Structure formats: C-alpha cells, structure tokens
Amino acid sequence: MSRSAPIAQAAISAESMQGPVAGAESTSESVLGGGPPLDLSRKPRVAESLIQGFLFLCGAISILTTLGIVYVLGRESLLFFANEEVNLLKFFGGTEWQPAIGRFGIWPLVTATFMASLIAMAVALPMGLCIAIYLSEYAPQRTRSVLKPILEVLAGIPTVVYGYFALTFMTPLLRGIFGRDIVEIYNTASAGIVIGILVIPLVSSMSEDALSAVPNALRQASYGLGATRLETAVRIVLPAALSGVAAAFIVAISRAIGETMIVAIAAGAGPNFTFSPFRAAETMTGHIVRISGGDLSYDSIDYNSIFAIGLLLFLLTLSLNVLSQWIVRRFREEYE
Amino acid sequence: MAVHQRQTVPQAADRLMPSGAAHHEQVVARQRRGRIWAIVFQAAMLAGIVALCALLLNILNQSFGYVAIVNTIDPAELAVDGVPLNELPKENLVEILEANISAGLMRRYEHDIPFAERSRENVHDLILERVVEPQVQATWGLFDSIFARDSVFAEADERFPGSDVYFRSWLTTSFISKSQSSEPLRAGVRTAIFGSLWVVAITILFSFPIGVGAAIYLEEYAHKERLLNRLIQTNINNLAGVPSIIYGMLGLAIFVRILELFTSGAFLGIGDQSTANGRTIISAGLTLGLLILPLIIINGQEAIRAVPNSLRQAGFGLGATHWQVIWHHVLPSAMPGVLTGTILAVSRAIGETAPLVVVGASTFIALDPSGPFSKFTVLPIQIYQWTSRPQDEFRNLAAAAILVLLILLLSLNASAVLLRNRFDRSRAIA
Structure with missing residues (x-):
C-alpha cells in the first residue's frame, strides 16, 4: 500500500475537528484497496450516533441535577409557605425560630451563619492573601514546591476533622484566653476561626493563580523604576490581579456560608438570636443537619422547613458564585 | 537596590534624580517597610503550617495516652488454683462465665454459637466483656502522658482510687476489626x-x-x-x-x-x-x-x-x-x-x-x-x-x-x- 494522494487530501485542518471527517470521501479512481469509489461521508453510522446521544445524556445529567435541586427545594418550600402558620413576612421578620410552637423567624439562623462567616473571613482573607503574595512574589521556587503541597493537604482534610479540631482544640484555647465564664462550650467564634483555617487554602491558591498570571514585564518595569519588592507586589501586581483575588474572596465567603460539619459540631444546637461570638448559636446548615439527623417524618412542618432554609442557602451561595464569575469576566485585565 | 549610590551622582543630575539626606531617609524607610511586610507574609505562611501541625498533633494527642480503668471484678480474683485468668484452659473459662452471668445470657450465647464450638480466645473475651467489665474513668492526652506522667498518676490516685492506670493506644488492630459498640473500650470502626x-x-x-x-x-x-x-x-x-x-x-x-x-x-x-x-x-x-x-x-x-x-x-x-x-x-x-x-x-x-x-x-x-x-x-x-x-x-x-x-x-x-x-x-x- 503506498502513501497515495487521496489520503493526504483527506487530512483535515484543526478548525474542522468537530464531528466526523468532512471531505474524507475519495474523488479519484485510485481508491485505497481498489474497487468502486465509495462515499463514506453519507454512510449511516448508527452506533456513532447512539454513542453521541449517550454522551449528550451524560452531559445533560448535570442540567437534570440543577433542575432537581430547584424542583425539590422549591416544591417543599412552597408546601412550607402554604402552611397557614407561616408567611413570608413572619419568615423574614421574626427573630425566633421555634417550629414546635409556630415561630418561624429565620433571623437567628441567618445571623449565626453570617457571624461565623464573618469571623472566618476575618481569618482567611488576610491570611490567604498574605500567603498568596508570599508564594507568588517572595518564595523561591524550591520553597514553593514544598509549601504548596502542604496547603493542598490542608485543603484535603475532611470537614468533620476540622469540626473535631474546633471542639477539642480551638474552644478550650478560646476558653483559656477569654475565661470560661465568657466563652460557652459551643460558640460561633471557635467554629468561625476554624472555618477560616479551612478556607485559607482556597483563598491562597485561587489568589496565587491570579497573581502568577500577571506578566513578568510588569514586575520588571516596576523594579526598573526603583520600586521595592513590596511596592511592586502591592501596587503593581495586586491591582493587576484584583479581579481574580476578588473572585477568590467571594468564593471563600460562599464556601464559609455553606460549611456544615464544623458549625454542626462546634457552634451549638438550638437557634439563638445573639450577636455575641462567644455564645452558642445554630447556623442554617447546622440546623438542617440537626433536624434531618433526628427522626424526621415526611411532610411534617419540620421536614418542609429545612427545605425552605435550604432554598435560602442555595440562592445565597449561587448568587455569590455567579457574582464571582461575573467579576472575573468583567474586570479581568488582559495581557498579551 | 542601587538607590544608595545616588549621592555620588554629579550635581547636574539633581534636577532629574532626587537626592540628599531627606531622600535617603525616605528610601531607607521604604526598604524597612518592605522588610517588615516580607516578615508578615512569611509569618502568615508559617501560621498556616502551624495550624496544620496543631490539627494533626491534636488528633495524635487524643489518640494515645493514659487511661484510668476500674474493673467490676478484679481478674486476679478469677484465677483458679493460682493459675491466672489468661492462662486457664477453655473449660475453666466456661465455668467462670457460667458462675458469673445470668442463665438467660448464657443461653443466648449458646444459641448464637454453641460453647463447644467457640475458641478459647472467644470465651476469654466474653469473660473480659461480661465479668471483668472494665470501665473507663478518665483519659489523658499523649502530651500529658509523656511530659507530666507523675501528675497523671497523682490525679488518678486521688480521684479514682483503686483504678488501673495504663498507657493505651486507641488505634489498635481490634479497633479496626471490631464493630460498633456502646462500650468505648470495645468499640471499633x-x-x-x-x-x-x-x-x-x-x-x-x-x-x-x-x-x-x-x-x-x-x-x-x-x-x-x-x-x-x-x-x-x-x-x-x-x-x-x-x-x-x-x-x-x-x-x-x-x-x-x-x-x-x-x-x-x-x-x-x-x-x-x-x-x-x-x-x-x-x-x-x-x-x-x-x-x-x-x-x-x-x-x-x-x-x-x-x-x-x-x-x-x-x-x-x-x-x-x-x-x-x-x-x-x-x-x-x-x-x-x-x-x-x-x-x-x-x-x-x-x-x-x-x-x-x-x-x-x-x-x-x-x-x-x-x-x-x-x-x-x-x-x-x-x-x-x-x-x-x-x-x-x-x-x-x-x-x-x-x-x-x-x-x-x-x-x-x-x-x-x-x-x-x-x-x-x-x-x-x-
């Protein structure tokens, strides 16, 4: 068999990579292997279409998952709000969450969630950003190759282990510092700090990616003008990577709001409308876990209420994630 | 950075390049700020590593350490004719079991697996479980057990007189091979x-x-x-x-x-x-x-x-x-x-x-x-x-x-x- 011209003609360009080869049919008489000319492009390929259909279904499952989440949360929440004891005004206006006696104010759960997230962000954002700047601008290559896997280990530890850490290490530490009378055994401060530690790797790795993507020419220009390393990092590189860093921050907030096991173990059981970080308070996620961990009968008001909380949680985190993607798209600095 | 040498630059360049004592001070201040922040960035990295170490050490600390245990019946009392419990043959062990637990429980064990078919170790374990019945009174962490051994023993003597204090690893092969139990000493994963x-x-x-x-x-x-x-x-x-x-x-x-x-x-x-x-x-x-x-x-x-x-x-x-x-x-x-x-x-x-x-x-x-x-x-x-x-x-x-x-x-x-x-x-x- 010789390398004949038709094969060379049949080679396709990178642009037409999608789908079966167009123009692969032989035009000359000297068809490979002899015989009459065949138009293979018209040949029905049932198996190929079946496979493509199956692969499309695989991709479509992700859409089905989203639809499932929206349907399930929406349906049960509607059942919850259809209850005559509940209405939106009470839900967003009340400061007491006691489904057993008909109090459905979401605020105690929301304030606890935001308090824990706020504390977590107070820990994670400065630490994560400092680590990112250190890794991207200061650390030598060798140090970086040792330190980055350590952060990956931190990111790979299951959250239930962090919860254990919060309860058996952070809480006694806080009680030792501030006094046992002030700090309760279960408190949002300890949970918040540990959530902060949990999201540090997320913030630092996303921010570091953004910082490293800034072209070196910018740094060299800055050094050439006599700027110090700090000035280059903070005034040149950081502003250039700001969209990526901001996106990292927002993803971290969303992660902190959705974090469950740490608050379920360390932040306390029972909704509590308080602004003191040293008191026990239950977050939205903690409440869902506690209620569903007990004996839960379907279509009870408890069962429906956790889906209403879940819907709120889903909308919160989804809008934060969408916001972060939008920031990256809208404010990204493009460099050649 | 080369900024220090600016003072030796000829006067003509002064209009373009700032110089003088004030400028020199400013440069030194900038460099000092740079050094301070470099330390801050390194400290943040260090804090992250410290957090990871604290987490791991905390878990190790809790996994090993001294425990104070009180037995319902001292195994020494169960010895027959001076032969200690863990050296007795199976027949004696079954007798001890029969003498110490209720007839109903005995029948249940017989029903699960007949005693004739049980191994010596199995009966021995049953005795430890049902007759000796060890109860954990208190536990100490690994670091206390290593660095403050004496105070651990003193505390155990004072609070739990008559208790057995020994070093225990909570992660053992039996912890992995045994199933869930409400009794912490026998629970497994x-x-x-x-x-x-x-x-x-x-x-x-x-x-x-x-x-x-x-x-x-x-x-x-x-x-x-x-x-x-x-x-x-x-x-x-x-x-x-x-x-x-x-x-x-x-x-x-x-x-x-x-x-x-x-x-x-x-x-x-x-x-x-x-x-x-x-x-x-x-x-x-x-x-x-x-x-x-x-x-x-x-x-x-x-x-x-x-x-x-x-x-x-x-x-x-x-x-x-x-x-x-x-x-x-x-x-x-x-x-x-x-x-x-x-x-x-x-x-x-x-x-x-x-x-x-x-x-x-x-x-x-x-x-x-x-x-x-x-x-x-x-x-x-x-x-x-x-x-x-x-x-x-x-x-x-x-x-x-x-x-x-x-x-x-x-x-x-x-x-x-x-x-x-x-x-x-x-x-x-x-």
Whole structure:
C-alpha cells in the first residue's frame, strides 16, 4: 500500500475537528484497496450516533441535577409557605425560630451563619492573601514546591476533622484566653476561626493563580523604576490581579456560608438570636443537619422547613458564585 | 537596590534624580517597610503550617495516652488454683462465665454459637466483656502522658482510687476489626469502614462513566457556540460551588423518598424488609455521585483538552470514525489525567459527612452491610457521632477513627500523585 494522494487530501485542518471527517470521501479512481469509489461521508453510522446521544445524556445529567435541586427545594418550600402558620413576612421578620410552637423567624439562623462567616473571613482573607503574595512574589521556587503541597493537604482534610479540631482544640484555647465564664462550650467564634483555617487554602491558591498570571514585564518595569519588592507586589501586581483575588474572596465567603460539619459540631444546637461570638448559636446548615439527623417524618412542618432554609442557602451561595464569575469576566485585565 | 549610590551622582543630575539626606531617609524607610511586610507574609505562611501541625498533633494527642480503668471484678480474683485468668484452659473459662452471668445470657450465647464450638480466645473475651467489665474513668492526652506522667498518676490516685492506670493506644488492630459498640473500650470502626467502601464503590460506578462521558461530549462533540452546550458548561461550573448539604437534601427527596421502591430494594424483594425505606447504601452512593460529578467532569475536560490535536488528526487521516479516534487515541492518552482527577474527587466523597447525615445514615448499626440495599454508616458519620458525645473516651475513639480516615485519604492522594508523576515522565520520554 503506498502513501497515495487521496489520503493526504483527506487530512483535515484543526478548525474542522468537530464531528466526523468532512471531505474524507475519495474523488479519484485510485481508491485505497481498489474497487468502486465509495462515499463514506453519507454512510449511516448508527452506533456513532447512539454513542453521541449517550454522551449528550451524560452531559445533560448535570442540567437534570440543577433542575432537581430547584424542583425539590422549591416544591417543599412552597408546601412550607402554604402552611397557614407561616408567611413570608413572619419568615423574614421574626427573630425566633421555634417550629414546635409556630415561630418561624429565620433571623437567628441567618445571623449565626453570617457571624461565623464573618469571623472566618476575618481569618482567611488576610491570611490567604498574605500567603498568596508570599508564594507568588517572595518564595523561591524550591520553597514553593514544598509549601504548596502542604496547603493542598490542608485543603484535603475532611470537614468533620476540622469540626473535631474546633471542639477539642480551638474552644478550650478560646476558653483559656477569654475565661470560661465568657466563652460557652459551643460558640460561633471557635467554629468561625476554624472555618477560616479551612478556607485559607482556597483563598491562597485561587489568589496565587491570579497573581502568577500577571506578566513578568510588569514586575520588571516596576523594579526598573526603583520600586521595592513590596511596592511592586502591592501596587503593581495586586491591582493587576484584583479581579481574580476578588473572585477568590467571594468564593471563600460562599464556601464559609455553606460549611456544615464544623458549625454542626462546634457552634451549638438550638437557634439563638445573639450577636455575641462567644455564645452558642445554630447556623442554617447546622440546623438542617440537626433536624434531618433526628427522626424526621415526611411532610411534617419540620421536614418542609429545612427545605425552605435550604432554598435560602442555595440562592445565597449561587448568587455569590455567579457574582464571582461575573467579576472575573468583567474586570479581568488582559495581557498579551 | 542601587538607590544608595545616588549621592555620588554629579550635581547636574539633581534636577532629574532626587537626592540628599531627606531622600535617603525616605528610601531607607521604604526598604524597612518592605522588610517588615516580607516578615508578615512569611509569618502568615508559617501560621498556616502551624495550624496544620496543631490539627494533626491534636488528633495524635487524643489518640494515645493514659487511661484510668476500674474493673467490676478484679481478674486476679478469677484465677483458679493460682493459675491466672489468661492462662486457664477453655473449660475453666466456661465455668467462670457460667458462675458469673445470668442463665438467660448464657443461653443466648449458646444459641448464637454453641460453647463447644467457640475458641478459647472467644470465651476469654466474653469473660473480659461480661465479668471483668472494665470501665473507663478518665483519659489523658499523649502530651500529658509523656511530659507530666507523675501528675497523671497523682490525679488518678486521688480521684479514682483503686483504678488501673495504663498507657493505651486507641488505634489498635481490634479497633479496626471490631464493630460498633456502646462500650468505648470495645468499640471499633469495622462497620463504618465497610460502609465507606460500599458507598464509595457505588459512587465510582455511577459518577466515573457519566463524568467521563460528559467530559468527552463537552470537549469532543459539543459545538461551543450552541446555547445548550454553553448552558451545560456554565451549569457544571455552578454545580461545583453548591454546598454539599444541598446535595444531601436532593438525595433525601429524590433517592430516599421518590425512588424509595428502588433504593430500598423492595422492587427486587430483597433488602431489609423490617425497616424497608430508602435510607440505604445505594441512596448514599448516588447522592455522593451527583456531588462529585462536576469535579470529575471539570478534571476530565482538562485532561482531554491536553491531548494534542495532531493525535486526532492522525486518526482521522487514517479513516477512523470520530468515536474510534476518541476510544483508541484520545481516551488512552487522557486517562492518567482523568484518573488523577477522579481519585481526588473520590477522596472528597470519602470525607463527606453532611449530605449523608441528611440522606439518613444509621446512628447505630453493628452488622456489616450486606449489599447496596442495607442500612449504612460511614467513617465520617461515625466520627461525627463519637465527637458529639459528651464523654472524653468517645472523643478518643473519634480521634482514632480520624487517624484511620486520614491514612485512607493519604494513601489515595499519594496514589494520585504517583499516577501524575508517572504520566509526566512517560510524556517527557514521548
């Protein structure tokens, strides 16, 4: 068999990579292997279409998952709000969450969630950003190759282990510092700090990616003008990577709001409308876990209420994630 | 920096370049600020490492250490004719057991496995369990046990007179081989390990083919400009950011409730009919499968994208169909990357707790799961339950279970790294 011209003609360009080869049919008489000319492009390929259909279904499952989440949360929440004891005004206006006696104010759960997230962000954002700047601008290559896997280990530890850490290490530490009378055994401060530690790797790795993507020419220009390393990092590189860093921050907030096991173990059981970080308070996620961990009968008001909380949680985190993607798209600095 | 030498520059340059004592001071201040912040950045990195060390040391501290134990009956009293308990033959041990426990309990043991068939060790264990009945009074951490040994003994003498104080590792082989028990000294994680393995097996079976299929579709077939395909892509990115507990609620509503007939095994007539509901291994596995699907798809897409286009062109040029090119060339060359991503996603699934609590893991089961339709518990759930107990000894158990979980995850991650390195090397050669 010789390398004949038709094969060379049949080679396709990178642009037409999608789908079966167009123009692969032989035009000359000297068809490979002899015989009459065949138009293979018209040949029905049932198996190929079946496979493509199956692969499309695989991709479509992700859409089905989203639809499932929206349907399930929406349906049960509607059942919850259809209850005559509940209405939106009470839900967003009340400061007491006691489904057993008909109090459905979401605020105690929301304030606890935001308090824990706020504390977590107070820990994670400065630490994560400092680590990112250190890794991207200061650390030598060798140090970086040792330190980055350590952060990956931190990111790979299951959250239930962090919860254990919060309860058996952070809480006694806080009680030792501030006094046992002030700090309760279960408190949002300890949970918040540990959530902060949990999201540090997320913030630092996303921010570091953004910082490293800034072209070196910018740094060299800055050094050439006599700027110090700090000035280059903070005034040149950081502003250039700001969209990526901001996106990292927002993803971290969303992660902190959705974090469950740490608050379920360390932040306390029972909704509590308080602004003191040293008191026990239950977050939205903690409440869902506690209620569903007990004996839960379907279509009870408890069962429906956790889906209403879940819907709120889903909308919160989804809008934060969408916001972060939008920031990256809208404010990204493009460099050649 | 070269700024110091500015003073020697001739006067003519002064109008262009600032100089003088004031300027020199400013430069020194700038450099000092730079040094201070460099220390701050390093300190942040150090704090991160310290946090990791604190976490690991805390778990080690809780997994080993002195315990004070009080026996209901001193084993020395059970010695027959001066022969200590652990050297007695089986016949004597059965007699001791008969003399000390109720006839009803004895009949139950006889019913489970006749005493004639039991081994000597088994009877010995029964005696320790039912007759000696050791009770944990207090536990101490590893660091106290090493550095403050004397005060540990003093405290034990004072608070628990007559107690046996000895060094105990909570992570033992029997901890791994024994099933759940309400007695901390005899509790183990066997059921939870089996549960974890079953759940993860279902998760992989479900999410690996679908995830890789979706990645192939998005990279090889989908026209990027079509709205539907853009929608799928955006959707996958968003799903990766949904909190895991939401997936738990999805699993509870869909797999546990709506598909109860299938997930309870009732449609096959198998499964645990007494408690036939959907809170089974298969529900848990499918829920976690949905949870890690976006991760597998995103990682798979990256791996497929990294396959050089020349490979595809060569395949098409030889007349292969689209699927033949994918199956014989693209997939084998992308597989190490796909597998690495899958291992990382699976290790996430193994550590996941919240969705399984919502789906309905059993709080207490002592029987090994027998199939995808059994009730289940998994390692992280077991850790969560032990951590939530107020007694110290359950915290020790939780720490030991955490060690088991971390070792499992570490070996998985190590295999992912090995796979990646091997892949990089083979690519470097090619």
